Amino acid sequence: DQQVKQNSPSLSVQEGRISILNCDYTNSMFDYFLWYKKYPAEGPTFLISISSIKDKNEDGRFTVFLNKSAKHLSLHIVPSQPGDSAVYFCAASAPNYGGSQGNLIFGKGTKLSVKP
Amino acid sequence: GAGVSQSPRYKVAKRGQDVALRCDPISGHVSLFWYQQALGQGPEFLTYFQNEAQLDKSGLPSDRFFAERPEGSVSTLKIQRTQQEDSAVYLCASSLRGMAAADTQYFGPGTRLTVL
Numbered sequence: 001d002q003q004v005k006q007n008s009p010s011l012s013v014q015e016g017r018i019s020i021l022n023c024d025y026t027n028s029m030f031d032y033f034l035w036y037k038k039y040p041a042e043g044p045t046f047l048i049s050i051s052s053i054k055d056k057n058e059d060g061r062f063t064v065f066l067n068k069s070a071k072h073l074s075l076h077i078v079p080s081q082p083g084d085s086a087v088y089f090c091a092a093s094a095p096n097y098g099g100s101q102g103n104l105i106f107g108k109g110t111k112l113s114v115k116p
Numbered sequence: 117g118a119g120v121s122q123s124p125r126y127k128v129a130k131r132g133q134d135v136a137l138r139c140d141p142i143s144g145h146v147s148l149f150w151y152q153q154a155l156g157q158g159p160e161f162l163t164y165f166q167n168e169a170q171l172d173k174s175g176l177p178s179d180r181f182f183a184e185r186p187e188g189s190v191s192t193l194k195i196q197r198t199q200q201e202d203s204a205v206y207l208c209a210s211s212l213r214g215m216a217a218a219d220t221q222y223f224g225p226g227t228r229l230t231v232l
Binding site: 004006032036041042043044045046049051089091103104105106107108109 | 120149151156157158159160161164172175207209218220221222223224225226
């Protein structure tokens with residue numbers, strides 16, 4: 001049973017517009033959420049994160065929003081650029097989950113295509 | 117500086133063969149994680165080391181999977197008697213401290229294992 005869900009396998013956006021990637025989770029024990037970006041043949045690269053005590057975190061063009069009551073988070077990219085085209089993974093973590101405090105539970109990813 | 121490196125990048129094995137996958141973490145990083153990423157899925161946690169101690173191996177799918185980090189630096193993931201369902205990308209990640217998800221995990225490029 002997937003605890004972190006990214007229900008959109010792909011998203012296509014025009015350059016300069018906003019990209020919104022969504023993620024839902026089921027485990028209320030998750031207290032830290034991250035977004036990773038992955039290019040083909042490379043490992044995931046950390047993008048931005050948010051603690052469960054916050055509802056928004058912003059870093060340049062990237063903003064993550066967390067709605068705990070809905071168990072939903074989203075990543076906003078404004079403005080979108082062609083270089084943002086990649087697979088974006090949502091991940092979550094809970095204290096002492098599975099015995100360690102650092103292992104991440106990933107969604108299946110959303111492939112973002114930003115068209116010039 | 118040097119990131120996380122993994123070798124080999126690609127490995128083809130016949131069913132029943134043993135394989136060994138290597139991970140060189142970022143120098144000085146205490147924590148090391150192994151993940152398995154099947155096609156079309158997100159990475160799934162396998163095991164976690166803090167220095168040379170394997171603190172969590174709850175994600176290892178069977179006793180055919182074995183990981184070690186004898187000197188607290190380089191790690192090897194060994195799969196004995198490989199099966200077709202072992203075909204996946206094996207990702208290694210390291211973090212400076214790693215006792216919380218807030219400590220960024222840096223991923224290597226992965227080893228793509230194909231079992232024929």
